[in-house]
Amino acid sequence: MKEISCKLLVIGAGPGGYVCAIRAGQLGIDTVIVEFGKPGGTCLNVGCIPSKALIHAAEEFEKIAHMAGGKGPLGIAVAPPTLDLTKTVAWKDGIVSRLNSGVAGLLKKAKVKTVQGWATFRDGKTVEVETETGSQVIRAEAVVIASGSVPAELPFLPFGGPVISSTEALALSEVPDKLAVVGGGYIGLELGMAFAKMGAKVAVVEALPRVLAQYDAELTRPVLKRLGELGIEVMLGAKAKGLSTKGDALLVETADGKNAKITADRVLVTVGRKPLTEGWGLEQIDLDMVGRFIRIDDQCRTSMRGIYAIGDVTGEPMLAHRAMAQGEMVAEIVAGHKRGWDKRAIPAICFTDPELVTAGLSPDEAKALAGEIKIGHFPFAANGRAMTKQGEDGFVRIVARADNHLVLGIQAVGQGVSELAAAFGLALEMGARLEDIAGTIHAHPTQGEGFQEAALKALGHALHV
Template identity: 65%
Template sequence: MGDMTAKLLVVGGGPGGYTAAIRAGQLGCDTVLVERSRLGGTCLNIGCIPSKALIHVADTFGHAMEHARASPFGLEVGRPTLDFARAVEWKDGIVSRLNAGVAALLKKNRIRTVHGPATMLDGKTCRVETDIGPQTIRAEHVLLATGSEPVELPFLPFGGRVISSTEALSLPQVPARLVVVGAGYIGLELGMAFGTLGAEVTVVEAADRVLPRYDTELTRPVVRRMEALGITVLTDAEARGLAADGEALLVRAADGAERTILSDAILVAVGRRPCTQSFGLERLDLAMNGPFIHIDERCATSMRNVWAVGDVTGEPMLAHRAMAQGEMVAEIIAGERRVFDKVAIPDICFTTPEIVTVGISPAEAHQAGWEIRLGHFPFSANGRAMTKNAEDGFVRVVARADNNLVLGLQAVGHGVSELAAAFGLALEMGARLEDIAGTIYAHPTQGEAIQEAARKALGHALHM
């Protein structure tokens, strides 16, 4: 095979990589994208998209079960059943459609795509082992977007009944007994979904509470829902490995006692680590930030014309951060002046109910030395939430006390992930409490809770 040359070589076809390639193509840059597996990366294939599809299946099933027992408005339905294999097939169909969509966008923007594992030979050259032989690619610029992978515990290696989120999304059936090691967003999103579908779920968490990245006020409705589902939560507990028969998890409880938890599947969800192995990173003279590739405000690495975006560069490991970084790098390579200076990056936990945070929390504001105004508005006072039978939760706004500049917005409740757009826009536009309170929100919508929270912070909420 002949050598290929390009202005930009993108290594990794996940959200950061394919976004960079598409934008570069739009700007007229000759671009080659290398992806070892399926386009879309972790997010599209084995992460964000399939997990949300499974969560939707679980929520729909859960609603049907609730109405089969006792509907608040008189609906009578029979006890639902679920063909789980068909649900997985539906989920896989969504993934395939999106895969095809990414491929079409790359083709539309004249991006050459090479499939196979890439090995960097130097800062401008890589070799790809394709199905028809090795392919060498040389480029003026290289963008590393290799993503991340689940962390494996040495005493609970993946295999058999010990699974990562990848295998959890393609189980042949709902496990009768599921143990989740790790009560972060991945563990609880999937654990609650399977609990809703009928699994007996036990969560083992080393910290003293679930979802430790969020404050307890936000997580309280999630804990209530877990209790309603019958999920057992062991905090201050340490997973120790499999029992001798390989069918149970050994756990050291908070009181130091050892116990075994029978399981059909053990989902280990204790975090993700950057993919920095197997692509020749050692051949590049890159400064590192712990396990991550060090970048500056332009996503430039310590090597000239070598860039990096997404999970491989550190927290927050979020697809939308990677996409924004990839778009920016493409524009810089095309000659535009850009830096990554985002005021806020939305953080969403798709549990039931959902949690969304943008900007800083009250505790973080106090730690930064701000005097703040705080406004809460509960969904129990919101007409739209009441008409959806989704009253648990609230919207919270954090603002500076001296000039009412909004520092953060948070919410927990049914469907609040969709409020992330309004939250992010408010912070990026430098909104003050008066701006939010003075905006006309459509009635009846859950978004009205944003306005009422701002009014509450100003001292004059109208509907509570």
Template identity: 70%
Template structure:
């Protein structure tokens, strides 16, 4: 067993961990990062990046297939397309490999030592790492826990065989003929939509009364309509129970108690994620917890001196960009800078078709906090750019204080609207008011004009509606 020491030890090389390590290295801090898998964590390897690659490929295939079936209103025709799914997956994997190499290169450039292996705490200042060459002990002045999260399994429907998580779904070698998605949240609907466009017969099973229950109904409605247009069957108020006797069907139960089975080649379970707290020896530490999450303060400090925690392991929202912002902040705190978490908003995006973006407070959330609000939306059916894209479904909505017009939240649903998320966040972080948006020139023709028009409408003088 070998022993080494460092000033900062980061456990986990996901978005939060590698951002923390890179920033620390830039600041001259002697840093080691430990990761059992490839750099990039869930997001890069089996989550955000590969799923978006699959979503893009599916949309391209859908467009060509539609033209071949005479569904194009643009006068475009095409021969019946074929799909080499193995080549699609190889392309997706190539993107992941490039980004893996990019992260590894950035760590090296910042002077960070990268140790491949599984970390386990011995105490609050030292860990053991099981590497290919044997055990290695690392002693550190400060430790950052950034171990991320993992899929939640249904007790009577464990992962294995036909029952898969999003990780296995992104590694399938062929498109399943029949896919049942258990969970109508953003992960299930993103992947379910992609596979439906690639030719799978998709059924979504959701226990709540509607899909995307974490979003308000006004935002989820356009998504639900398009799922229907794609032929995806939606079973709400329905629970997945267990596999049938022969293992080829899923037993489900409706809210009324009716039970039946659904045939499935694959059953994709996406009911949520949980913090990855096991297998790291956290039980040897004295960390305060909030349910299954590590409790932190506004500087990401845990209840133990010298130990920080960032990312999914610290609770909602479990988003890569939150973890990255936390990681950067912690590195600067370790370097002696005065930093604290004072973010006004963290954008959340659902990459369904159409996409959903939420920043800040929804109308109901703002009202529940005691604000008297003004809220208005501008529909994309009145937006020229949306018409030229042949997708007029959706809108942009503003939520502002009624007294001084300070923006409290911005939401939208529409094709490609994810790219407006930074604009929405910037408006809230800069303390913009409705008048600021109304007086900013928005380029024409763009979908961003709907943001401008929503603000104008709330001020009582919308131009294009």
């Protein structure tokens, strides 16, 4: 049995793990990273990147479909389009493959040793990895757990056959005629809307009173409008019960307690994700837990000395960029730098149509924390660039303290607003006040002007609304 010794062992090569390993390598730390699948983890291989590729393809197909017959307002007429999903998926896989190679190259450049296989803890300093060539033991001074998360499964709708997770949805060879989506969160609506644009008849089943429940009603209103335009049926307060005997329909209990059937070729279950804490010997290293998640402090240290945990396995928010920031920080701590987790905001994006962006506190959260607040709201219907993109439906909203105008939260909904996330996050991290944003010259014509205008509105002197 082969043995390796190193300064730092990273378990999992997802966004958090590979960033941690690369940064450690840059700092001259002898680093080994273990990954069972391909580098990049869920986000790169079966999550963030491939889903955005599919969403983009769906958007392009729908645009062309609307131009068929020359009925659109732009004066463009084309023949009715067709979609070969096999080619679309192959294009998506090509992007993923290039990024896989890129991550592998960056690890190699940083002199990180990669071990392909499944790691299992023997103790707090030692893991055994089952590789294609046999078992390998790795001993390390410090260990980072970055094992990520997996789709949550419903016991009465186990994955298999017509019941699929987001992973299988991103690899379908053809668009289902009828798709039932269980769960009206961001994953379910992102993929449900994409398949609706590609021609599927989509129904969404949500147990809560509304979809996208983590966002406030004002922010989600444009998305609800778009769901209706796409012909997506949304069943609220409804509970999925299982498959029909023939497996061709989803059984549902409606909000009024009645039984219903939704005919479906595929049933996409998107009821969240759960941390991957099983199968790698967690029982061998007595870590403190918070429910299903590993407990960490503000330096991502666990309850065992020398063991760190980052990313989805440590709890919400389960976001790739959070894991990346944690991974970079831990690498620097292991190198002896003084670091801590002191983030004012972690932007979150929902890639529905239109897109949603949140950073910092919502109006209700800000009011509970600071008392009196100011809110600036600027609609994209008054933004020239949004109008030229046919993206008038949406707005930018800023929430600030009333006494000193410190910005506490920023939200937006609209076409392409995901690209405003960096500006929102930067403003919050820098401790910006309304006057800072209002006094910053924003390029014209851009949707980013809505950010400045929202600040002006909160100050009582908006210029364009």
